[in-house]
Amino acid sequence: MQKLKLVIMLAKNELRGRYRGTLIGKLWLFVTPLVTLVLYSLVFSNIFKARWEFLGANVYTNYAIVLFPGLMMYQLMMDVLGKGGGAYDAYAPLTTKLNISTRDLILGGVLASLIPFWAAIAIWYLGVSVLFGLTPRGGTLVLLIAFVFSIFCVGLAFLSTVIGALLKDWLQFLGIISMGLLFISPILYPTEHLPAALQNFVYLNPLSHFIDIIRHGAFQPDIPFSLLTSLLPVLGATIAVLVVGIWLEHVLGRFTHE
């Protein structure tokens, strides 16, 4: 309970710090994703003529609303990977002088990234409901997968912490793979546009699975959804990442301190 309060306090402090002194303050929470969205929409739907023809006729031309959740998930993932990767050095001034653990600081940092993510997802799904109607099935699936993805990101942050602490090159490497993770995924274009040989390659990116499911819930709620083949692997991977992440971070804590 006390830990939870601490983590919430750390997240609040970070968010407060991020927008302090800015002209529009917390509005940035909404402006940033919207501007990103507009920019990507312009480039991809108007210049590269990307279309979501596989999602049905009513969604076909509405490039932005399909792009949005994927983009938000991508940003959240890169955010937590970066925070975890730099955590051991970045938090050293605190952890070497105060009785506060790196683990709690990372959780606070991840929570500070999750709050804008959930705000963005909520606004987006409100838009989806207005445009295409709300179904209980679809809504449940969207909420569930957003939640599972959040947990997945907590696990990723810890994994990234361990790698970053052991290998200082990790942050540089993240910079390089961030591009790959964006383009080798269904974020900007439908997977079906790729040659068949490359399509499987896209699914090596864990993001792709989450994005497919959230789009399924939002845009094709009536098409049957296989829990066994779609959701279970994602759930399994999430639990695995979380457990391994927490365990390795725990071992790392002992490794560095004793």
Next chain:
Amino acid sequence: MNDHAIYQLPVAVEARNLGKSYRKHKSSVARIMDFANYLLRGRRSSRFFETSHVLRDIELAVREGRSLGIIGQNGCGKSTLLKMVASIISPTSGTLKVNGRVASIIELGAGFNFEDTGLQNIYSYLTMYAIPSAAIQEKVRQIIEFSGLGEKISAPVKSYSSGMVVRLAFAIIAHLDADILLVDEALAVGDAVFSQKCMRFIQTFKQHGTILFVSHDLNALQAICDEVIWLHDGVIRARGPARPVCDAYLEFTLSADYPDLVPQGHALPQKLPSSLTTIAEMTLDAPTARVEISPEPDLSRGFGGSKAEIVDVALRSITGKEIGVLKGGETVELAIRAQVKVEVSSPIFGFIVKNSRGVEIFAENTLHDLQNGPLYFEAGVQYEAVFRFSFPILPSGDYTVTAAVGEGDFYQHKQLIWRHDVLVLRVASERFRYGLIGLNDTRVSVYRHEMELG
């Protein structure tokens, strides 16, 4: 407290064979190999790193309500020991038991977010130290009051002076309901009045809590600590009552710096003096200073006041004139005026002058009069005691005057009104030499001993 009674107390901090070492990996690859080895086999191999020992074989038992001083040169492991007690870092070997809630003043202001306001930082700290929500409002009020920051508490910490940051930090630490207080070189904080407040807090804390105190200030150490350990290169080199350990440490540091100054334990060759010839008569130039006296007494801090109230305290010249500045050596008057509310049968006027570390430099009261019988004060009348004395020569620094009126005799008395730090005396001494008090009008003769070999 006798030894037997001390051993009955429960142990607050206990270290057995405690050690701390740091590993430096030879390369990134070695670090990963070491981690893999540790992960898979639970072992570490010294092939991958170099070990440096910071602390070794530390045996300690600090009992509840006792205070332990820790001295030693830079890098001897003092802070490491405190950090282990604060569970900021964990021991490499041995065991460490800490019973009770620890508050540490390892680095005042560490963890402050300078963009946040003082108030927000207080909340963050209280959450970090797991203060229950129900108690937070009251704590915040006490902290703001103790820090004396007033309205400034709502300004960002980056706008604070360094003294104010430290005041806020100390105020927070003082209100964490700790059982064990760890203090690392943090007492030279703020102005004279605030340092007094900190020293008073530590003295009060000592009555019920355990203190581990790291300092290079051997005077403060001796004032606070029951026992002192001297760490040298990560091991305890000496332990015992404060005075002898501090003396031994001082002798060691002096001999390291000036090996010639310290007696080496063998006597000088004996020679018999036959006659003395004066070769010089000197009068040492008195080390005068400039003492600025705060213009208005501040009568806001202290206790008592229901039977008598101190209405004015002034330090003035013997002609009764207010003086803003003096230099030491001249005769002055310290006047304490009190409004007496009820009849007082054996009243006592007194004052104490303390330096910024809370060391009492000089003090006097009307009890020390052996010729007259006790005084008697009527209700509703103002009385004034005027102490006339030769003001001593003091080293630079801030001094404070505490004034009080009590009632009783030498053996049993109580304070009716006590006012802390009423006046601040700011001493700027151009060339004060050593010690707490300067000597006035010192004459020296230097003789030549005409020796005959015995």
